[in-house]
Amino acid sequence: MNDFMKEKLNLGRFPTPIERTKCAEEYDVELFIKRDDLDEFIGSGNKARKLEYLLYDAQRLSCDTVLSAGGMQSNHCRATAYFSKRLGMDVELFLFGEQEVQGNLLIDKLLGARIHPISHEEYENVMQMMNDRKKELESTGRKVYVIPPGGSNAIGFLGYASAVREISNWEEKHTNFDYVISATGTGGTIAGLEIGKSMYDEKFKVVGINVTKRSSSDFNKKISEELQKFNLRYEAHIKEIFPTIVDGYVGEDYAIPSSKDFDTIRELALKDQIVLDPVYTAKAFKGMLSMIDKGEIKHGSQILFIHTGGTFGLFAFAREISKFLR
Ligand SMILES: *Cc1c(COP(=O)(O)O)cnc(C)c1O
Numbered sequence: 001m002n003d004f005m006k007e008k009l010n011l012g013r014f015p016t017p018i019e020r021t022k023c024a025e026e027y028d029v030e031l032f033i034k035r036d037d038l039d040e041f042i043g044s045g046n047k048a049r050k051l052e053y054l055l056y057d058a059q060r061l062s063c064d065t066v067l068s069a070g071g072m073q074s075n076h077c078r079a080t081a082y083f084s085k086r087l088g089m090d091v092e093l094f095l096f097g098e099q100e101v102q103g104n105l106l107i108d109k110l111l112g113a114r115i116h117p118i119s120h121e122e123y124e125n126v127m128q129m130m131n132d133r134k135k136e137l138e139s140t141g142r143k144v145y146v147i148p149p150g151g152s153n154a155i156g157f158l159g160y161a162s163a164v165r166e167i168s169n170w171e172e173k174h175t176n177f178d179y180v181i182s183a184t185g186t187g188g189t190i191a192g193l194e195i196g197k198s199m200y201d202e203k204f205k206v207v208g209i210n211v212t213k214r215s216s217s218d219f220n221k222k223i224s225e226e227l228q229k230f231n232l233r234y235e236a237h238i239k240e241i242f243p244t245i246v247d248g249y250v251g252e253d254y255a256i257p258s259s260k261d262f263d264t265i266r267e268l269a270l271k272d273q274i275v276l277d278p279v280y281t282a283k284a285f286k287g288m289l290s291m292i293d294k295g296e297i298k299h300g301s302q303i304l305f306i307h308t309g310g311t312f313g314l315f316a317f318a319r320e321i322s323k324f325l326r
Pocket residue numbers: 045046047075076150152183184185186187188189190277280281308309310311
């Protein structure tokens with residue numbers, strides 16, 4: 001293992017289980033789900049893996065305050081608030097959207113994170129806002145660590161690079177995957193999977209289902225920029241990576257689920273007792289099934305879908321979902 005892979009905290013319970021599902025039985029594929037929704041409780045989901053590396057770095061730099069940003073129901077910000085507080089650091093979150101105290105926001109508040117509500121327009125420049133706040137706090141003697149939205153930078157990438165080792169270990173005892181599929185929000189999960197794939201010599205195809213209005217080419221540009229930083233920082237030599245990012249499954253907009261997404265949630269809950277979230281995993285799961293249906297994912301494939309968490313976000317949609325439950 002590369003030494004930089006060890007520069008982490010142990011925050012989650014890893015390896016997470018890989019379970020076989022019944023819900024793809026009507027298709028000619030084998031579908032497994034990696035339960036990263038089970039990697040913690042209050043800190044659960046894919047951000048826990050990234051935060052093991054990011055918060056290690058914050059501690060290495062003796063920081064006492066962590067800043068991050070996202071939507072009001074950001075899973076990333078909730079996990080950041082939780083783990084940072086556990087490590088004794090203060091947390092400030094820059095959040096856009098409706099301020100209903102529910103789901104993730106409720107937990108942020110319970111944990112005592114300081115919330116800066118901002119507008120959608122302000123969010124465009126949120127890195128600048130956080131850097132200004134960092135300067136302000138540091139002028140009073142604090143030491144501040146800024147985590148970008150989704151924890152998706154070169155350091156955060158290591159979270160899912162190391163998850164590939166878990167996948168490889170599982171494959172040795174069971175079966176090789178043809179595809180590893182995840183929702184894509186800021187791109188750090190699939191970028192990490194691609195990096196891990198090249199580090200551990202894996203052959204599976206990484207597919208990210210885009211649940212945002214950003215285009216896949218925009219993601220690829222951002223990922224290759226961060227990859228250069230990654231190679232510099234860790235003296236690695238990872239060539240260009242090309243995760244397949246699939247557009248067309250966001251629906252009306254990011255964080256706006258449709259009745260079809262609620263159907264997907266209900267179907268998996270009924271068949272496999274696995275509960276997806278309406279912002280990321282339901283859209284990605286639905287997208288994956290549609291790709292299988294259209295033959296874009298080959299028949300006979302062994303597929304691993306990563307359940308990236310988001311369970312608390314479900315509660316912020318309780319009213320909308322209840323309309324679809326009979
Ligand atoms: C953040 C998040 C994602 C997206 O992961 P990225 O690394 O940002 O692409 C997917 N699912 C859930 C539940 C998330 O919270």
